[in-house]
Amino acid sequence: AxxxxxxxxxxxxxxTSQPVPQVYASFGSKYGIQADADAIKKGFKKAFSEPWPERLRYEGDGRRFWKYAVATATGCDNDDYFEELYQYFGRGDAxxxxxxxxxxxxxxxxxxxxxxxxxxxxxxxxxxxxxxxxxxxxxxxxxxxxxxxxxxxxxxxxxxxxxxxxxxxxxxxxxxxxxxxxxxxxxxxxxxxxxxxxxxxxxxxxxxxxxxxx
Structure with missing residues (x-):
């Protein structure tokens, strides 16, 4: 036993409380991000399947990897957009x-x-x-x-x-x-x-x- x-x-x-691509798309609308949920999903898969050059994806607060993943998934590297998403997924209600x-x-x-x-x-x-x-x-x-x-x-x-x-x-x-x-x-x-x-x-x-x- x-x-x-x-x-x-x-x-x-x-x-996640809501589907991740949906969250990315809804947060992204005010930053002019046009990518639909399917495109974001594909971008995410790409970010996670590519080799990460560092030894760890999640070093400390994981910001470096997540910033790359968000930019790859959405085509947007706006810092404010990333920060909103990062903070949101750090909350229990997400x-x-x-x-x-x-x-x-x-x-x-x-x-x-x-x-x-x-x-x-x-x-x-x-x-x-x-x-x-x-x-x-x-x-x-x-x-x-x-x-x-x-x-x-x-x-x-x-x-x-x-x-x-x-x-x-x-x-x-x-x-x-x-x-x-x-x-x-x-x-x-x-x-x-x-x-x-x-x-x-x-x-x-x-x-x-x-x-x-x-």
Whole structure:
């Protein structure tokens, strides 16, 4: 049986309150940005798929990477526009917990850690959403200097929780950063929305493992 659960944040534990391209487009209207939501989505994919020259995408507050991502997604490098977006996504109300997550996590009798590639805005966001205290550890890439799929971020989580890899499962939405990264250090991993579809299911699989095929 598992003794610990590691959870990815963006796209797993948290969703944006409104679709990201929609937010970019609505904020952008006063700066004359014409790009529609689909074009912004494509630009975003490009920004995230290109190799980033620095060792970390999210260094400290992550501004350098996000400035590049916003400019690539929208074609606009206006500082005021970027700052509005950056501040908005640093607020708790820009995000929401996925349905059932808080209740399921509180019902789980295992060690819990967030393991996230994120910048320094994450702690305040989780605090505003009143979810920080549910976790025994928050392991954030910008704080430890390693990003998933690097083994160091997963090993830090194991160390902070005081558990072994074999007793731990990680849930995230990225096949490389989450699944391959966790598996590389001997941690089982379930892909969010593919192998597990709700936090209730995660809870059941941990508490009653015999009911589920390996």
């Amino acid at each position: 598992y003794r610990a659960l590691l959870v990815d944040v963006g796209g797993t534990l948290l969703e 995000w929401k917990l996925v349905d059932g997550a808080e209740r399921a996590l509180k019902d789980l009798r295992v060690q819990l850690a967030v393991v996230s590639n994120f910048d320094s805005r994450l702690r305040p966001i989780l605090a505003e959403l009143n979810i920080s205290d549910v976790f025994d550890a928050l392991v954030i890439s910008s704080e430890i200097g390693h990003e998933k799929p690097a083994k160091e971020i997963f090993l830090t989580a194991l160390d902070e929780l005081g558990v072994q890899a074999r007793d731990t499962v990680h849930v995230g939405d990225d096949p490389v950063a989450d699944k391959q990264g966790a598996n590389a250090v001997g941690i089982d991993a379930w892909l969010w929305k593919k192998e597990v579809k709700s936090f209730e299911e995660i809870k059941d699989r941990i508490l009653v493992p015999t009911s589920f095929p390996k």
